[in-house]
Amino acid sequence: QVQLVESGGGLVQAGGSLRLSCAGSGRILSINAMGWYRQAPGKQQRELVAKITSGGTTTYEDSVKGRFTISRDNAKKTVYLQMNSLKPEDTAVYYCNADLGYYTSSGYLRREYDYWGQGTQVTVSS
Numbered sequence: 001q002v003q004l005v006e007s008g009g010g011l012v013q014a015g016g017s018l019r020l021s022c023a024g025s026g027r028i029l030s031i032n033a034m035g036w037y038r039q040a041p042g043k044q045q046r047e048l049v050a051k052i053t054s055g056g057t058t059t060y061e062d063s064v065k066g067r068f069t070i071s072r073d074n075a076k077k078t079v080y081l082q083m084n085s086l087k088p089e090d091t092a093v094y095y096c097n098a099d100l101g102y103y104t105s106s107g108y109l110r111r112e113y114d115y116w117g118q119g120t121q122v123t124v125s126s
Contacts, residue, residue: 002026002102002115009094009120016124017084022096022117024077027103030054034072034079034099038092038122046095050081063089086124093119 008020024031035051050070051059058070069082079096096117104110 001105002028002100002112004096004098004115004117006094006096006117006120009122011123011125012086014086014088014124014126016086017082018086018122020081020083020094020096020120020122022079022098024098024100028077029101029103029109031074031077031101032099035097036070036079036081037095037097038090039095039119040089040092049094052079083122086122088124088126090122091124092122094122095119 003025004022005025006020006022008018010018012018020036033051033053036049037046038049039046047061049061049064050068052070052072060068067085070079072079098115099113100115101109101111
């Protein structure tokens with residue numbers, strides 16, 4: 001079974017830092033782009049926070065530029081999100097997302113463009 005498992009969320013004061021991790025496990029053959037999305041309280045949609053391609057090209061949502069840094073360790077199938085200078089408006093559930101190829105239990109190779117983790121809560125107090 002393929003999983004993306006996030007960790008590192010929690011409660012922090014405004015101006016503080018957190019580092020999120022998301023590790024892929026299971027019969028993963030390859031991971032292409034990986035990213036972090038968030039869903040703020042009361043909002044129905046998730047918004048892209050940052051994305052990184054397999055080659056290391058990064059994209060950031062405007063409000064986090066200069067404060068957040070996304071990185072990845074391909075050997076560990078892990079993506080990180082370093083969040084500095086956190087603001088109360090960063091409060092949300094953060095979800096890991098990956099475009100990946102994996103083997104099913106029947107041995108077939110399958111590609112999933114939007115594979116999601118279970119989410120981790122980030123709360124920033126003022």
